[in-house]
Amino acid sequence: MVLALVFIGFYLLSQTILQPIADSLRIAGLLTAAILIIHVANRYFVPEADPVLLPLAAFLSGLGLIVIWRLKPDLAVAQSVWIIAGTVAILLSFVLLRRYQSIKDYKYSLAVLGIILLFAPIFIGVERGGARLWLNIGGISFQPAEMAKILFVFFLAAYLEEKRELLAISTKRIYGIWLPELKHLGPLVVMWLISLLILVLERDLGTSLLFFGLFLAMLYVATGRPVYVTLGTFLFIASAAACYFLFSHVQTRVDIWLDPWIDPSGKGYQIVQSLFAIASGGLTGVGLGLGYPTLIPAVQTDFIFSSIAEELGLLGGFAVILAFLLFILRGLKTALLAKDDFGRLAAVGLSSVFALQSFSIIGGTTKLIPLTGVTLPYMSYGGSSILMNFILLALLLIISAKGADR
Amino acid sequence: MSKRIGRLAAIITATFVLLVANLTYLQFIAASELTAKPENVRPILYEQKFRRGDIISADNKVLATSKKVADSYKRYYAEGSVAAPVTGFYSTKYGRSGLELTFDEQLSGQSYLSSVDAYIKRLLGKDVPGNNLYLSINMDIQRLADKLLGDRKGAVIALNPKTGAVIALVSKPSYNPNDIDNNWSILVKSPDGPMLNRATQGKFTPGSSFKIITAAAALENSILTTDTVFDAPANIKIYGGKVTNYEKKGFGKITFADAFARSVNTVFAQVGKSLGGGKLVDAAENFGFGRKTPFDIPAGISHIPRPSDMDELEVAWMAVGQGRIQATPLTMALACSAIANNGKIMRPYLVEKIQEPNGNVAFQREPRVWLSPIKPETAQVLRGLMEKVVDEGTGKAAKIPGVRVAGKTGTAEVGNGEPHAWFVGFAPAEDPQVLVAAVVENGGTGGRTAAPIAREIMMRVLGAGQ
Numbered sequence: 001m002v003l004a005l006v007f008i009g010f011y012l013l014s015q016t017i018l019q020p021i022a023d024s025l026r027i028a029g030l031l032t033a034a035i036l037i038i039h040v041a042n043r044y045f046v047p048e049a050d051p052v053l054l055p056l057a058a059f060l061s062g063l064g065l066i067v068i069w070r071l072k073p074d075l076a077v078a079q080s081v082w083i084i085a086g087t088v089a090i091l092l093s094f095v096l097l098r099r100y101q102s103i104k105d106y107k108y109s110l111a112v113l114g115i116i117l118l119f120a121p122i123f124i125g126v127e128r129g130g131a132r133l134w135l136n137i138g139g140i141s142f143q144p145a146e147m148a149k150i151l152f153v154f155f156l157a158a159y160l161e162e163k164r165e166l167l168a169i170s171t172k173r174i175y176g177i178w179l180p181e182l183k184h185l186g187p188l189v190v191m192w193l194i195s196l197l198i199l200v201l202e203r204d205l206g207t208s209l210l211f212f213g214l215f216l217a218m219l220y221v222a223t224g225r226p227v228y229v230t231l232g233t234f235l236f237i238a239s240a241a242a243c244y245f246l247f248s249h250v251q252t253r254v255d256i257w258l259d260p261w262i263d264p265s266g267k268g269y270q271i272v273q274s275l276f277a278i279a280s281g282g283l284t285g286v287g288l289g290l291g292y293p294t295l296i297p298a299v300q301t302d303f304i305f306s307s308i309a310e311e312l313g314l315l316g317g318f319a320v321i322l323a324f325l326l327f328i329l330r331g332l333k334t335a336l337l338a339k340d341d342f343g344r345l346a347a348v349g350l351s352s353v354f355a356l357q358s359f360s361i362i363g364g365t366t367k368l369i370p371l372t373g374v375t376l377p378y379m380s381y382g383g384s385s386i387l388m389n390f391i392l393l394a395l396l397l398i399i400s401a402k403g404a405d406r
Numbered sequence: 407m408s409k410r411i412g413r414l415a416a417i418i419t420a421t422f423v424l425l426v427a428n429l430t431y432l433q434f435i436a437a438s439e440l441t442a443k444p445e446n447v448r449p450i451l452y453e454q455k456f457r458r459g460d461i462i463s464a465d466n467k468v469l470a471t472s473k474k475v476a477d478s479y480k481r482y483y484a485e486g487s488v489a490a491p492v493t494g495f496y497s498t499k500y501g502r503s504g505l506e507l508t509f510d511e512q513l514s515g516q517s518y519l520s521s522v523d524a525y526i527k528r529l530l531g532k533d534v535p536g537n538n539l540y541l542s543i544n545m546d547i548q549r550l551a552d553k554l555l556g557d558r559k560g561a562v563i564a565l566n567p568k569t570g571a572v573i574a575l576v577s578k579p580s581y582n583p584n585d586i587d588n589n590w591s592i593l594v595k596s597p598d599g600p601m602l603n604r605a606t607q608g609k610f611t612p613g614s615s616f617k618i619i620t621a622a623a624a625l626e627n628s629i630l631t632t633d634t635v636f637d638a639p640a641n642i643k644i645y646g647g648k649v650t651n652y653e654k655k656g657f658g659k660i661t662f663a664d665a666f667a668r669s670v671n672t673v674f675a676q677v678g679k680s681l682g683g684g685k686l687v688d689a690a691e692n693f694g695f696g697r698k699t700p701f702d703i704p705a706g707i708s709h710i711p712r713p714s715d716m717d718e719l720e721v722a723w724m725a726v727g728q729g730r731i732q733a734t735p736l737t738m739a740l741a742c743s744a745i746a747n748n749g750k751i752m753r754p755y756l757v758e759k760i761q762e763p764n765g766n767v768a769f770q771r772e773p774r775v776w777l778s779p780i781k782p783e784t785a786q787v788l789r790g791l792m793e794k795v796v797d798e799g800t801g802k803a804a805k806i807p808g809v810r811v812a813g814k815t816g817t818a819e820v821g822n823g824e825p826h827a828w829f830v831g832f833a834p835a836e837d838p839q840v841l842v843a844a845v846v847e848n849g850g851t852g853g854r855t856a857a858p859i860a861r862e863i864m865m866r867v868l869g870a871g872q
Contacts, residue, residue: 279440325422
């Protein structure tokens with residue numbers, strides 16, 4: 001199945017006749033090799049792992065690579081290098097993190113490292129497109145929030161495993177709502193503050209939403225108390241509303257979402273072009289390489305989904321959405337089968353972060369929700385995104401293998 | 407915890423279903439509205455990407471083709487303004503007209519792509535050109551007609567009355583379709599109306615050329631024969647007004663055949679009066695007035711007033727071809743073709759066949775009858791009347807040695823200036839091969855101005871056929 005998918009990708013890539021065929025074959029070869037290596041490693045280190053996750057990730061990265069190749073051929077070469085790096089990361093993860101339970105002993109170190117990574121760009125970061133999200137290390141720019149996501153998932157999984165009993169017990173009753181003791185609400189408030197800080201200091205609506213949503217999902221699964229979710233959602237909406245009135249860039253994003261036609265050639269240009277691209281796709285798309293997706297600014301990163309909808313149509317877009325959903329559901333299945341609460345919560349967190357990220361960017365480019373600049377996992381061009389999502393894949397595979405061999 | 411993970415999965419699935427629903431909405435329901443937005447440049451970019459099919463005349467002249475300039479194709483018209491009334495223009499800025507408009511889908515290759523192979527090639531970005539149009543237009547005749555009109559405003563149509571195949575279609579002044587983007591504002595503002603296709607959409611008072619229809623109505627309704635004798639004074643009083651002959655000439659007592667040959671208004675006024683408005687209007691409608699003409703390029707509807715809106719004087723003038731009656735040259739050519747083709751009007755056409763790039767013929771024209779306004783016998787009688795016009799009447803300038811020519815002149819009085827000159831006719835009368843309708847705006851009498859144009863064209867077509 002893995003091989004079949006890779007060869008479909010390989011075939012499609014070689015059919016992209018816009019560029020020299022030799023280059024495309026080289027890239028396809030690299031991708032095939034990478035997937036094969038991961039597959040073999042998967043069979044060797046974690047043979048009981050979920051058999052669907054890797055093919056889905058291979059399909060999405062393969063299609064992503066093809067689309068990037070079609071959009072900006074130079075970037076496809078860089079992307080395939082990142083895929084190799086991701087492969088190495090997976091191998092390392094297989095070797096080092098096979099006994100992932102030991103991670104929980106370092107949970108506070110993970111949290112501190114995560115916070116440092118998250119907020120480092122504010123002090124030493126590089127600003128791009130109005131947001132400070134990048135670190136520049138030795139000429140390679142890196143988006144630390146991508147890494148922080150995974151660290152937080154593990155911190156929260158460890159923390160919640162320990163405290164979930166306490167959090168689930170309600171001892172106080174305020175206005176008819178049972179609440180746990182205030183000191184146990186601490187992490188909730190801390191996470192809320194962190195999300196708020198990301199929003200205010202880094203002007204990054206997407207990452208902020210991602211962290212808070214991730215936290216709420218894990219909290220809900222761990223404690224089973226909807227009151228946290230309600231309270232958390234309320235807090236987030238309140239702070240988001242406050243941001244709308246306080247920060248002009250948030251206001252602009254929401255206004256453009258509500259009506260991009262007030263400034264279709266200026267502030268609304270990107271989303272308007274995205275909508276035009278999607279509209280021209282129809283059922284089967286205009287054909288790979290035959291559309292004009294490059295009219296959309298940043299199409300290879302945030303708007304890669306629009307180019308798929310344009311050139312591969314509703315069928316292509318649907319296939320991608322379905323692949324993401326299947327990946328998430330297999331992730332949640334891994335959580336169900338996990339034999340320890342730590343693994344279970346970690347799988348929930350990893351799946352949730354993946355779900356939130358893919359939903360918010362696909363929803364953003366199709367104007368279902370306001371646009372938040374996050375990458376589409378496995379598909380968007382971007383080193384940190386590819387690297388971290390490959391690690392995410394490795395972690396899910398490891399957890400699922402442990403779950404299977406009980 | 408399992409239950410809650412299940413719930414989380416359900417919520418996530420629901421949000422992803424929303425994504426698909428929204429995508430479906432954008433790609434189907436909102437798609438056409440989004441595509442039509444003026445900010446959307448995609449339609450223009452798509453059009454220029456593929457090679458549009460050629461338009462090729464019956465004598466294998468390429469009238470329109472696409473040439474690659476840098477990344478996109480540019481339309482090129484080798485025959486320029488001469489073929490423009492047929493080809494129309496193609497502009498990504500100002501749209502399209504003529505055959506470029508009506509056969510846009512076939513030329514661009516959006517339809518008639520019968521082979522899956524071609525579809526896949528397009529999907530892969532291979533340059534699969536659109537379909538070629540092969541016309542019935544003969545560029546030799548088209549150029550001649552264009553030259554004969556010269557700098558005068560007017561229109562000429564030449565067609566085969568037996569099939570409806572249009573051999574030449576000229577409208578003057580014309581425009582150069584190669585320069586449409588540069589000259590657009592000048593062209594649309596020009597008082598001469600170069601963008602108006604006079605042959606199919608120009609509306610003119612038909613004058614005496616309409617007497618063919620009056621005569622047909624009178625013969626079909628058996629209110630006279632060719633030998634019926636009429637008083638033909640210089641003018642006659644009808645319903646408080648009067649109808650006069652051209653140049654106020656009186657003819658004494660003459661037969662209907664002579665009155666037709668000499669285009670005597672006072673006789674036709676009497677015929678109109680005895681026919682009545684209803685029968686005359688019915689006849690005109692049977693010949694194509696008030697109907698949308700099925701044609702390969704947009705054609706206007708010739709106007710005839712409703713019988714209830716006319717008094718006897720107007721009916722009498724209408725029988726003469728004057729008044730609120732408005733005809734396109736195409737309508738007059740087709741009306742005349744009923745006489746040439748035993749009472750049947752063939753559906754006129756320009757496109758003989760459509761060929762796909764792989765040589766496969768996607769469409770082949772089969773001549774079809776459009777209207778049958780008169781009986782074959784009536785057509786036979788009218789043919790004799792029209793021969794007499796050319797032999798000894800107002801149309802002598804259309805005479806061709808050794809060929810029997812049938813025709814009818816028209817001199818349409820207009821409000822100011824010289825009358826419009828008309829001639830409709832066909833040859834050889836006994837076996838019509840070519841029919842010509844010519845109108846010259848403010849050109850004077852039909853016999854002097856329009857008949858010679860038709861004569862030249864008929865001679866050239868018949869000469870080419872031998």
